[in-house]
Amino acid sequence: xxxxxxxxxxxxxxxxxxxxxxxxxxxxxxxxxxxxxxxxxxxxxxxxxxxxxxxxxxxxxxxxxxxxxxxxxxxxxxxxxxxxxxxxxxxxxxxxxxxxxxxxxxxxxxxxxxxxxxxxxxxxxxxxxxxxxxxxxxxxxxxxxxxxxxxxxxxxxxxxxxxxxxxxxxxxxxxxxxxxxxxxxxxxxxxxxxxxxxxxxxxxxxxxxxxxxxxxxxxxxxxxxxxxxxxxxxxxxxxxxxxxxxxxxxxxxxxxxxxxxxxxxxxxxxxxxxxxxxxxxxxxxxxxxxxxxxxxxxxxxxxxxxxxxxxxxxxxxxxxxxxxxxxxxxxxxxxxxxxxxxxxxxxxxxxxxxxxxxxxxxxxxxxxxxxxxxxxxxxxxxxxxxxxxxxxxxxxxxxxxxxxxxxxxxxxxxxxxxxxxxxxxxxxxxxxxxxxxxxxxxxxxxxxxxxxxxxxxxxxxxxxxxxxxxxxxxxxxxxxxxxxxxxxxxxxxxxxxxxxxxxx
Numbered sequence: 150x151x152x153x154x155x156x157x158x159x160x161x162x163x164x165x166x167x168x169x170x171x172x173x174x175x176x177x178x179x180x181x182x183x184x185x186x187x188x189x190x191x192x193x194x195x196x197x198x199x200x201x202x203x204x205x206x207x208x209x210x211x212x213x214x215x216x217x218x219x220x221x222x223x224x225x226x227x228x229x230x231x232x233x234x235x236x237x238x239x240x241x242x243x244x245x246x247x248x249x250x251x252x253x254x255x256x257x258x259x260x261x262x263x264x265x266x267x268x269x270x271x272x273x274x275x276x277x278x279x280x281x282x283x284x285x286x287x288x289x290x291x292x293x294x295x296x297x298x299x300x301x302x303x304x305x306x307x308x309x310x311x312x313x314x315x316x317x318x319x320x321x322x323x324x325x326x327x328x329x330x331x332x333x334x335x336x337x338x339x340x341x342x343x344x345x346x347x348x349x350x351x352x353x354x355x356x357x358x359x360x361x362x363x364x365x366x367x368x369x370x371x372x373x374x375x376x377x378x379x380x381x382x383x384x385x386x387x388x389x390x391x392x393x394x395x396x397x398x399x400x401x402x403x404x405x406x407x408x409x410x411x412x413x414x415x416x417x418x419x420x421x422x423x424x425x426x427x428x429x430x431x432x433x434x435x436x437x438x439x440x441x442x443x444x445x446x447x448x449x450x451x452x453x454x455x456x457x458x459x460x461x462x463x464x465x466x467x468x469x470x471x472x473x474x475x476x477x478x479x480x481x482x483x484x485x486x487x488x489x490x491x492x493x494x495x496x497x498x499x500x501x502x503x504x505x506x507x508x509x510x511x512x513x514x515x516x517x518x519x520x521x522x523x524x525x526x527x528x529x530x531x532x533x534x535x536x537x538x539x540x541x542x543x544x545x546x547x548x549x550x551x552x553x554x555x556x557x558x559x560x561x562x563x564x565x566x567x568x569x570x571x572x573x574x575x576x577x578x579x580x581x582x583x584x585x586x587x588x589x590x591x592x593x594x595x596x597x598x599x600x601x602x603x604x605x606x607x608x609x610x611x612x613x614x615x616x617x618x619x620x621x622x623x624x625x626x627x628x629x630x631x632x633x634x635x636x637x638x639x640x641x642x643x644x645x646x647x648x649x650x651x652x653x
Contacts, residue, residue: 161188162208165627168200169214170588172578175559185218187584190626194580211622213588219559220578221252221288221585221623222541225566226435226461226507228533229256231263232517233605235278239285242512242535244603244636247287249508250541250587250620252630253575253645254288255566257318259295261339268297268340271304275312279644286642287630289585291572293318293376298341299351302358309362313646315373315571316433317359319352321416322380322482349419356427363431369648372571374431374459375424379416379442380408380483388412393528401471404527405484410439413483417442421449424456433459433569436509438466438483440493447502459504459569462494464543465536465610467506474610477519477530481509485610498561499551505566506544510537515607535606539597539616541587546616549591571647584627593619603636 163186171180172195184199185192186208204210224246229238246254258278260268265277271294282290295318296302308314323339339347356375363370389407392398398406417434424432434446437460450458469479470488479485497503511533520529536543545558559576567576574583594617599609623631628641645651 161193162206163193163199163203164188165209165211165584165624166200166203167211167213167218167586167588169212170216170218172218173220173555173559174578175220175556175564176577176579178556180217180555185578185586187624187627190584191574192578192580192582192584195578215592216588216590216621217555218578219250219541219555219587219589220563220576220582221587221625222250222562223253223255223566223572223575224251224508224510224537224540224562225255225505225570226463226509227254227256227537228509228511229254230258230281231511231533232513232531235265235281236285238512239282240640241603241605242510242537243286243288243290243640243642245510245535245538247623247630247636248603248620248634249538250589250623251537252288252585252587252623252625253567253572254290254537255293255316255570256290257293257295259318260297261341262337271301271308275308275314282644284640287636287640288625288642289645290642291570291645291647295320296355296358297339297347298345299354302354305358305362306365309366309369309373309648310650313648313650315369315648316376317355317374318376318378319355320378321352321420322378322382322385323347352420353423353427356423356429360427360429363429366649369571371431372569372647374433374569375429376433376435377416377420378435378482379413379420381412381416384409384412384415400476400525400527401474401479401485404480405471405486408482408484410441410486410490413437413439413442414445417445417449421453421456421458425453430455430457432456433461435461436463436466436483436507437461439486439490443493443497443502460502462498462503462506463509463536464506464540465509465534467491467494467498468539468543468547468614469610475608475612477525477527478534478608479610480527480530480532481534482532495551498548499553503561504569506540506561507566508535508537508540509533510535512604512606514605518608534610535604536609536611538602538604539611541589541620542616542618543611545589545591545618549618571651572645573651584624586624587620588622589618589620591618593617595619
């Protein structure tokens with residue numbers, strides 16, 4: 150709530166006051182020109198005239214006139230450590246996150262090839278992940294975990310209660326289709342025990358395991374959820390073979406055709422019925438990339454109203470298409486689509502049918518991304534690219550031009566994912582919230598250049614895109630991590646345990 154200076158002084162002596170900003174308040178669906186006071190890592194007051202008394206008491210005062218103060222973005226879909234050692238990737242890619250106004254990242258992690266390149270129980274695997282992240286992130290972080298083998302399902306209660314992991318993932322195409330397009334041997338790629346299959350039956354049992362965890366922890370049930378990458382392996386395998394043999398299409402148009410939109414729609418439908426069958430109501434449909442995928446998601450929401458579906462879209466699928474994304478450097482799963490799909494996604498965003506927008510940031514350095522001898526071969530290129538540094542500015546730039554309000558932008562990149570994933574204190578600038586703040590200057594128009602990003606990627610599918618609205622300053626729990634567009638200070642990121650582990 151808004152407080153006057155006298156009330157604020159009674160609450161806490163501010164250490165920082167941001168004055169003159171247009172404070173974006175997503176829960177109230179408005180923007181207020183008020184001062185924002187911070188103490189002890191939290192917002193302690195919103196009101197007029199806070200700066201003078203605070204300055205007299207020795208607080209830092211930042212003049213933010215002309216800029217918006219957004220709650221720091223919660224980038225709910227990242228893949229740090231997939232193509233580089235996690236401890237190294239965390240440093241550079243969390244810096245990229247900070248540059249983009251992100252103050253918390255939710256990183257997808259699994260056993261198998263890539264990431265730590267090992268299998269085994271999460272009770273042994275996940276502490277190593279936490280050790281590798283500690284002290285290496287500029288922003289706060291949490292994890293989603295993927296149960297890749299049967300024993301991982303048994304570990305779900307342990308992961309919730311001891312480690313504070315309340316969100317889990319299924320990669321629906323992994324069972325018989327490769328990460329980069331062609332089929333891989335399942336057992337070696339996933340590093341699963343002999344005789345186990347990563348298939349629809351396994352997906353059903355994961356859903357039953359997550360549903361059981363919700364029942365076991367009723368006070369935290371709403372934040373215990375399952376996310377799905379929805380593509381159908383059999384459809385993609387058949388279409389990849391046809392597109393390659395035909396040879397007419399090349400580049401991103403070929404990859405789009407090889408992983409057709411109805412593959413997404415079919416997978417969404419299967420996942421939704423399994424959610425109904427297993428009585429799991431908290432389902433997140435990830436990076437929906439096409440009109441057909443969104444259509445399927447909305448049809449399933451109508452068919453199963455008792456399932457609380459959340460629909461995710463990436464900033465990449467909103468900004469780039471098969472013709473604008475820097476050639477093979479735009480290869481990602483699910484693929485970038487033609488412009489008509491991009492426009493369809495925007496219609497859903499503006500209509501309020503998308504719950505949050507993410508980056509799906511997966512830094513794949515140039516020398517890894519393309520085949521050295523065949524750099525234009527889409528089939529040999531690796532999947533995934535970074536983009537967390539353009540999450541807030543990209544959605545603000547393109548969204549406000551189309552009529553999206555700043556409060557709606559904040560809900561999409563911050564409030565909604567924070568609430569779904571149990572990140573208490575994140576996604577808000579109300580009194581009591583974590584002082585995760587991003588100042589964005591709407592008067593600045595800039596051209597995206599990969600060389601300006603602290604990411605080690607070295608390229609971007611958004612190269613040359615013109616964006617209006619640039620992040621200038623960022624605080625994580627009151628610690629400044631970005632000043633004048635440059636990363637500053639020591640790495641302040643902390644692990645954010647969720648669910649019962651957070652309340653101990």
